[in-house]
Amino acid sequence: MQMIRHNVRQRGLVAAEAVTGIALMALIAALAADAVFDYQHLRDRYYWRQAAAWAAAGQLQRYQAGAPIDSRPPAGIVPDEIALETLVEPGRDQWRGLDRVTVVATATSPYGGRAAHEQISGYVPVEVTP
Numbered sequence: 334m335q336m337i338r339h340n341v342r343q344r345g346l347v348a349a350e351a352v353t354g355i356a357l358m359a360l361i362a363a364l365a366a367d368a369v370f371d372y373q374h375l376r377d378r379y380y381w382r383q384a385a386a387w388a389a390a391g392q393l394q395r396y397q398a399g400a401p402i403d404s405r406p407p408a409g410i411v412p413d414e415i416a417l418e419t420l421v422e423p424g425r426d427q428w429r430g431l432d433r434v435t436v437v438a439t440a441t442s443p444y445g446g447r448a449a450h451e452q453i454s455g456y457v458p459v460e461v462t463p
Contacts, residue, residue, distance in 0.1 A: 377442055381414065382449040385440035388415045389453045392436045396457050402434065415440045424456060431456040 388411045396402060396419075403419050411417065416439045424431040435454040442449075 374446065377444055378446060378449065381440040381442045382451060384412065385415055385438035385449050385451040386453070388412075388417060388440075389436040389438035389451050392417050392419070392438070393434060393453050393455050396434055396436075397455060402432075402457075402460065412440075414443055423459075428456055430459060432459050 388406075391410070392406060395404070395406065402421055406417075418437045418439070420435040420437065422433050422435075423429075424433055433454060434457050435452055437450060437452040440449045440451075
């Protein structure tokens with residue numbers, strides 16, 4: 334009879350250890366999944382932020398190479414998720430004769446989240462119209 338009581342107690346202890354182990358493993362899995370999702374979100378945000386910066390820089394280089402202000406880049410160059418806006422103001426002081434052009438690129442991730450805004454400025458010669 335003594336042996337039967339000891340065996341029942343031991344089985345109860347093993348069951349409690351198993352439940353505790355499973356609960357700890359579930360907690361670790363939940364924390365790991367959260368870390369993976371946070372990483373993916375940050376990676377996606379960085380990707381679209383960098384894409385916006387490159388699109389703004391490319392558009393400014395087009396203007397500096399002689400493309401008309403507010404002209405759109407060729408089709409297929411800039412993704413549909415990136416909107417470009419151009420702001421122009423006349424140069425002052427030593428920058429007279431040049432326009433200060435600021436290109437603002439706004440990238441909206443197709444996976445949701447906040448939009449990323451990047452801007453770049455530079456000077457281009459004033460367009461002379463005959």
